[in-house]
Amino acid sequence: MRRLLIAGNWKMNMNLSSAKSLAEELKKETQGITTIDVAACPPFVYLTAVTEILAGSKVGVGAQNGYFEKEGAFTGEVSMGMIREIGCQYVILGHSERRHVLHESSEEVNLKTHAALAQGLTPIVCVGELLAEREAGVTDAVIRRQFDGSFSGLTAEQMKKTVIAYEPVWAIGTGKVATPEQAEEVHVGIRNLITERYGKEVADIVRIQYGGSVKAENAKEILGKPNVDGALVGGASLKIAPFMGIIQAAD
Ligand code: PEP
16 A cells, blocks of 8 residues: 655745744644655745754655755755755655756756655656647657656666656646546556556555645545545645645545
8 A cells, every 4th residue: 555645845935934834733733644644845945944843743844856966066056965964855856847947857857866865865756748748649658758767777676765746737736637537547657657667566666646736625536546646736735724635635
């Protein structure tokens, strides 16, 4: 049985005070959660404050990105070691906003995935097609290309430690959620890709989250699909009530 992971991607939202308050509320409200994993991914500058508040709680903390080099002259970048050192467990990599707005390639995502694993972080690697790609019937090919590029060179043991987030770009922040059937179809395809490359034992372990307009109201139906192992949540993770609704639906 794969343990569901509900992760909140706060993106470039919040201020120091609201980040701390949400972390305090999360710590309190998740005390009784035992059957699933929960994580919060604030902007870099709030990570220290949030990890301090959530230390010893049911909620893990993740960064929204990280650089693949260990140290040096890389102005503006933050290494995986730095992220680990302040107490994070997760790092989101290759989010569609990074792929499409900041032009991050699967090759860069791959370097970052290796760097994250080397530091003992769990990479949450995002893949997903654009609306035009879905309409053109090339979703499978897009996911395969992103999967191959992002996970290239990983050993089976490393692959087991990753989390994949399937996030159809057309469903992110749009209110347009994929149907549970559409999500399950792609999740099965991703699990088949893992089986092809690493065998069934590995494929059965890797968690595949769905992301894209997940809310308390639609969470249960999507999370009820056998190959959906949690959710990466944007907008609905910024306030305690909607995020707890999703966490409770998963729990
Ligand atoms: C996301 O940012 O990963 C996401 C899925 O956003 P939203 O839930 O707002 O669609």
